[in-house]
Amino acid sequence: MPIVLSTSDSAKLEPKRKNRWVVSFDAVPGGGKSESLSFCAHTGTKPQITFDTVEEARLNEKWKFAGKPTWNTLSYNFYDFIAPTGGQSSFTIMNGWWRTIYEPTTGQMGYAIEYKTHGTVAMLDPKGNVVQTWHIFYAYPSDINYGDISYEDSGIAEVMVVLTYDYAIPGDEVGPTLGNIASGEQYPKVI
Numbered sequence: 001m002p003i004v005l006s007t008s009d010s011a012k013l014e015p016k017r018k019n020r021w022v023v024s025f026d027a028v029p030g031g032g033k034s035e036s037l038s039f040c041a042h043t044g045t046k047p048q049i050t051f052d053t054v055e056e057a058r059l060n061e062k063w064k065f066a067g068k069p070t071w072n073t074l075s076y077n078f079y080d081f082i083a084p085t086g087g088q089s090s091f092t093i094m095n096g097w098w099r100t101i102y103e104p105t106t107g108q109m110g111y112a113i114e115y116k117t118h119g120t121v122a123m124l125d126p127k128g129n130v131v132q133t134w135h136i137f138y139a140y141p142s143d144i145n146y147g148d149i150s151y152e153d154s155g156i157a158e159v160m161v162v163l164t165y166d167y168a169i170p171g172d173e174v175g176p177t178l179g180n181i182a183s184g185e186q187y188p189k190v191i
Helices: 034-040 090-101
Strands: 021-025 041-044 049-058 061-071 074-079 117-124 130-145 158-164 167-171
Touching: 021 034, 021 041, 034 041, 034 074, 034 090, 061 167, 074 090, 090 130, 090 158
Parallel strands: none
Antiparallel strands: 021 117, 041 074, 049 061, 074 158, 117 130, 130 158, 130 167
């Protein structure tokens, strides 16, 4: 059956928008406030999975099978505001987090259970309802860049972070509002 444009549902579809999203963490190691990071995040990436290819040969032919999965790293840019009353700056939160991984004053490294956390990337509809989620498990900052400074640039200072994580689970979730972003509570907790 051919598509008839005049009877198409195109006018009724609402596209997901790249600017309607939020990232949240169940907790931020090092005592950071996760809501402060959620508020300050302004660019980011979503999880991506790639499968290794296992190749077997027999006679004149090759057969391919899916191998181990690899998850990409996630890059996020956070505005670095001067800490509001009761809040924390992105700079302060990230300093606390990476110091649970490595403490430069003693040279000690932390245990994974101390520096890994879970998070959620949520896409929102125009009213702030969650319409898609990525639950991210056992994440930690593997690269933190505090940006540059210049007398010629009056832009907002940023903290750029690369997160490494073990795996992610996607979902289409409709209903919860911005205040109740799905946090993956039904999934394993970091103690």
